[in-house]
Amino acid sequence: MRIHKEGYPTIFLSIIVVAVINLLTLFLLAPRYPVLTWIILIATVGLLIFIFSFFRIPKRTHSSGSDxxxxxxxxxxxxxxxxxxxxxxxxxxxxxxxxxxxxxxxxxxxxxxxxxxxxxxxxxxxxxxxxxxxxxxxxxxxxxxxxxxxxxxxxxxxxxxxxxxxxxxxxxxxxxxxxxxxxxxxxxxxxxxxxxxxxxxxxxxxxxxxxxxxxxxxx
Known part of the structure; x- marks a missing residue:
């Protein structure tokens, strides 16, 4: 499986956004709200996995025939x-x-x-x-x-x-x-x-x- 070229800009931006959100969460919320911190981490990583999946190109054997x-x-x-x-x-x-x-x-x-x-x-x-x-x-x-x-x-x-x-x-x-x-x-x-x-x-x-x-x- 590979990632489609149309996904590179979206994935790059998503990685930056997820990283910023989780760094801010770690410093601002983690000491007082550890459960909320974990929820945000899981949600944002899950979203990132979905975005990677959306742009996937799985390996397949394609059908062919002039008819x-x-x-x-x-x-x-x-x-x-x-x-x-x-x-x-x-x-x-x-x-x-x-x-x-x-x-x-x-x-x-x-x-x-x-x-x-x-x-x-x-x-x-x-x-x-x-x-x-x-x-x-x-x-x-x-x-x-x-x-x-x-x-x-x-x-x-x-x-x-x-x-x-x-x-x-x-x-x-x-x-x-x-x-x-x-x-x-x-x-x-x-x-x-x-x-x-x-x-x-x-x-x-x-x-x-x-x-x-x-x-x-x-x-």
Whole structure:
């Protein structure tokens, strides 16, 4: 396991804050309130461990195949339905949405091999990630991939109530590999996929998925 590069500034700042809090607690509270001192120490160290965990990248064997669509993130499948596309596409698509809790691995990965046709950031609200309108009203970054066979899929990184920063590394014209990093979302969020109608979906509502590992469907 390693720590994602997006976590370095946050972790560095967190270590400083935790150290300052505990030094002040040690000198100001410890002599008179030893129990409170221990509570603060345990709470702050626990928070620091959580922050380290949030930016973890575990070692995994990723799935691959030109006919496969793999999960772009860890989380729980919360939506599988046919919708009218609201961005880039003009037809109906299968929307598959994955909710990411703060405890999930938060690196986002390319679901297919291919070329990036479109990469666009949209400012917006910070509704809770499971809200139906979060897909269209929240801050988000959308990427459209064209597979080697010519099929196209749109992936939206969507901010939630706690997610205040979306990072995306892709630009139009990039050639990408399935399972490679597309970006990162900080502290709880959601990822939507818009797939061609007729795509075979191999997951179900409330199923837990792993980014780069779980096969969501097949062309």
């Amino acid at each position: 496969l669509i793999v999960a772009p993130c860890d989380g729980t499948v919360v939506v599988i339905e046919e919708v009218e596309a609201d961005e880039f596409f003009k037809d109906r698509r299968i929307q598959l949405s994955i909710f990411m809790s703060p405890l999930n691995v938060h690196v986002n990965r390319n679901p297919i091999d291919g070329e990036v046709l479109y990469s666009e950031y949209h400012p917006g609200k910070f509704l809770v990630a499971w809200h139906p309108k979060s897909s269209t009203e929240n801050e988000r970054h959308s990427v459209v991939y064209r597979s080697l066979s010519g099929r196209e899929v749109l992936v939206k990184q969507i901010a939630g109530a706690l997610a205040k920063r979306i990072v995306n590394y892709l630009k139009p014209g990039d050639r990408v590999h399935q399972g490679g990093e597309m970006g990162f979302i900080k502290f709880g969020s959601r990822v939507d996929l818009l797939l061609p109608v007729g795509t075979q979906i191999d997951v179900k509502i409330n199923q837990k998925v792993q980014g780069g590992v779980t096969v969501l469907g097949k062309w």
